[in-house]
Amino acid sequence: MFRSMTAYSKAENIDNGLKISVEIKSVNGRNLDLNIKSPKSISHKELKIREIIKQNVSRGNLNIYINVEKDNSVAPFFINKDIAKNIYNNLSDLKKELKIKETVTLTELMDFQQFFTYKEEENEDERIWKLTEQTLRKALFDFIDMREKEGYNLLTDIKERNKIILEIVKKIEVIGVERIPNERERLRQKVAQIFDNDDIDEQRLQLEMILMADKLDISEECVRLYSHLKLLNELFDTDKPVGQKIGFLLQEINRETNTIGSKINDATVAHLVVDMKDEIERIREQMLNVE
Secondary structure (H helix, E strand, C coil), X not given: CCCECCEEEEEEEEECCEEEEEEEEEECCCCEEEEEECCHHHHHHHHHHHXXXXXXXXXXXXXXXXXEEECHHHCCEEECHHHHHHHHHHHHHHHHHCCCCCCCCHHHHHCCHHHCEEECCCCHHHHHHHHHHHHHHHHHHHHHHHHHHHHHHXXXXXXXXXXXXXXXXXXXXXXXXXXXXXXXXXXXXXXXXXXXXXXXXXXXXXXXXXXXXXXHCCHHHHHHHHHHHHXXXXXXXXXXXCHHHHHHHHHHHHHHHHHHHHHCCCHHHHHHHHHHHHHHHHHHHHHCCEC
């Protein structure tokens, strides 16, 4: 599963005069580091907020901003009709006594609304938290979606670089096999120059060549590189976070590459090793941004 660690999302919800906004920003991080800024009305829910995020995110430095706004003018309220009717009747009786002909209007009745209206009985903090949780999950959904889209672009680039490394290993392997007989002949010529004739101790020469071949042999390094590159491809398709695992694997690939460079004293191989290390470093840089 490839997800970029850099992402941004924002979600809002409005319900009965209550507006909740959740903003999530993240950058690279070795572990999961959460910085949550929220109002006092939901500060006691921070552990729950952390739990929800940890269920969906494993790495990165995340800043979560939660804002709560209330518009009391549209806050839900209820009318006690019995009390309202009683006030209306009393006002009507009063008008009759005062010989006022006009009937009681709704506008007049609303002057006494504090006696027959009341706010929603549900706990206000709980109502805020319910809407906050919904908004948080919505923001997380968009946040993860953005991470996955960015991760797909990273994966495409890394796969191409992995193919390049594989082709370089194949070239180095061929050169390594061809180099042993060439080195044998080079050694023979150097020894012949030392002596006045071509009377060379073939047995000693063969022994030296065996020792040299052992030093020049890079077959084991190539085999390990093929194994590492295969595992790298397998990690691309896993459904779990792979950033740290691939980071460790790249260290092993780089180590084998250095060993090959130190074993073969050849300009062509040296250039190939430089190209290979360049691709490894580019992958490493990309992996710093993978969850």
